[in-house]
Amino acid sequence: MTDFQDVDAQLEDWNALRATASFSGLLVGNGASRAVWDDFAYDSLFENARTVEEKPLSQSELSVFDALQTRSFEQALGALKTTSRVNKALAVSSAAPRNRYYAIKEALINTVHAVHIPWRLVVPSTLAAISQELGRYRTVFTTNYDLLNYWAIQHQPDAITDLFQGAEPGFDLSATATDKTRLLYLHGGLHLVRNQDGTARKLMSTDSTLLSSFAINNTIKTLDDVPLFVSEGKVEEKLKTIRSSDYLSFCYDQLLSHGEGLCLFGHALGEQDSHIIHALRQAQPEVVAISIYPRSKAFIQHQKRHYAKVFEGTGSELRFFDSKTHALGSPKLTVPVEV
Numbered sequence: 625m626t627d628f629q630d631v632d633a634q635l636e637d638w639n640a641l642r643a644t645a646s647f648s649g650l651l652v653g654n655g656a657s658r659a660v661w662d663d664f665a666y667d668s669l670f671e672n673a674r675t676v677e678e679k680p681l682s683q684s685e686l687s688v689f690d691a692l693q694t695r696s697f698e699q700a701l702g703a704l705k706t707t708s709r710v711n712k713a714l715a716v717s718s719a720a721p722r723n724r725y726y727a728i729k730e731a732l733i734n735t736v737h738a739v740h741i742p743w744r745l746v747v748p749s750t751l752a753a754i755s756q757e758l759g760r761y762r763t764v765f766t767t768n769y770d771l772l773n774y775w776a777i778q779h780q781p782d783a784i785t786d787l788f789q790g791a792e793p794g795f796d797l798s799a800t801a802t803d804k805t806r807l808l809y810l811h812g813g814l815h816l817v818r819n820q821d822g823t824a825r826k827l828m829s830t831d832s833t834l835l836s837s838f839a840i841n842n843t844i845k846t847l848d849d850v851p852l853f854v855s856e857g858k859v860e861e862k863l864k865t866i867r868s869s870d871y872l873s874f875c876y877d878q879l880l881s882h883g884e885g886l887c888l889f890g891h892a893l894g895e896q897d898s899h900i901i902h903a904l905r906q907a908q909p910e911v912v913a914i915s916i917y918p919r920s921k922a923f924i925q926h927q928k929r930h931y932a933k934v935f936e937g938t939g940s941e942l943r944f945f946d947s948k949t950h951a952l953g954s955p956k957l958t959v960p961v962e963v
Contacts, residue, residue: 631928633921635946638913645911645943647885648762651900655890655915656952657768660750661741661959664770669855670695673735681731688724694861697732701725701850702818732851736814740770741959750957755779757951763806765879767891767900769813769853777807787871788826795824795871808875810900811862812853816871824852824871859898866899879903889915889952893934901934908938915947 657664670689673681681689688700704725711718754776758764764784766773777784785804788795800806809816815827854865854872866872879900886909893901904912912935916927928944935942947953 633924638949649886652766653891793826816852
């Protein structure tokens with residue numbers, strides 16, 4: 625691997641770089657979502673849920689997270705759903721866990737609404753540009769659970785698949801072979817839910833209503849679907865959630881075995897991503913093209929050193945490019961945040 629002891633601040637142009645190497649995979653992080661909507665720049669969905677203006681997490685709900693020693697909404701909601709059903713079977717009051725379930729779920733959706741780009745502000749040409757770029761790869765991995773990619777692939781349903789099939793789209797581990805570009809949600813998504821048996825299903829809704837209806841029902845008080853996504857928390861918690869889902873396990877295993885060229889866009893690969901780093905170090909991609917936003921010379925140098933350390937010893941060739949020259953980082957994608 626290249627020696628970055630005396631690292632420079634030069635960044636390649638993505639289009640020129642792409643012409644010199646083959647990239648069958650794309651790993652997309654939060655930077656791609658921020659390129660469209662800067663409010664995606666939140667650090668913690670859990671912390672936002674504590675302070676969101678409308679019905680934040682109360683001390684009662686926070687005590688559930690504390691008891692489970694997690695910040696994962698998926699784990700908290702799943703535990704409360706199970707507790708409520710067990711209590712009912714034992715003729716014990718299930719009101720308390722059921723009410724906490726609804727309160728946490730409501731705080732979650734209010735938090736998502738506070739940071740997510742509204743459908744009415746989404747520009748069709750932006751979604752088309754995203755879709756066109758995703759379709760250039762054999763496999764697209766993403767750790768984002770927002771709806772941008774979901775909305776974007778509607779532009780190329782015959783070219784890109786998320787591997788969910790059927791009238792009520794579900795994931796079938798025995799039916800993953802395809803000639804289409806595969807879009808794999810490593811951390812799940814707002815449009816994905818966990819069935820009672822642990823399998824995954826995709827919510828079907830119109831583009832304009834999915835954001836307001838994902839995995840929550842405010843009118844009929846039943847223990848409905850638990851959102852399938854990996855929120856912040858310890859790496860052990862994230863891997864527990866991943867391994868408890870056939871869909872998430874499949875996606876993660878695909879990353880573990882991706883030894884071909886990989887483009888890394890908008891992904892910090894920070895401490896909270898150590899499970900992703902582990903997968904990449906095991907996969908040892910032949911060449912990794914890494915996007916860097918050119919804030920300053922010092923920032924570029926710092927980022928290069930960071931990624932060099934991440935991939936140290938893997939044998940992967942690292943190439944660095946200006947994120948603004950990539951289709952997913954084009955300034956033309958940016959939607960002004962409403963004040």
